[in-house]
Amino acid sequence: MTRGRKDLWKGIHDDDSIEFRLSDKVFLENVYQHIIKFGNGTYINCKMTITTTSSSIDEKEKISRVVSDVINWGDDENNIRTVVKRKSKNIQSTDDNLSLNLFSGID
Secondary structure (H helix, E strand, O other), X not given: OOOOOOOOEEEEEOOEEEEEEEOOHHHHHHHHOOOOOOXXXXXXXXXXXXXXXXXXXXXXXXXXXXXXXXXXXXXXXXXXXXXXXXXXXXXXXXXXXXXXXXXXOOO
């Protein structure tokens, strides 16, 4: 898998073969770094947005699927594993934001 490509992924949804885009950056980064080995037999539980558009000219329907959040994953050999997502906190230290002393005011 080449990093940064916007290729369609292939999978099965409701017993149908589908193509989808994967926009979950944390999951993708784990795949790129080979932390998650995504291959034949790997499955994901995820949030997927399905958009259907139709053309009035040729009356064809186009279905696009985007996986925005992979909740957990597994494969034939492994148990289900949860994708760990960490949010960084931007903590700024100021004079007004000093830690409290539990014993202040006690003589």
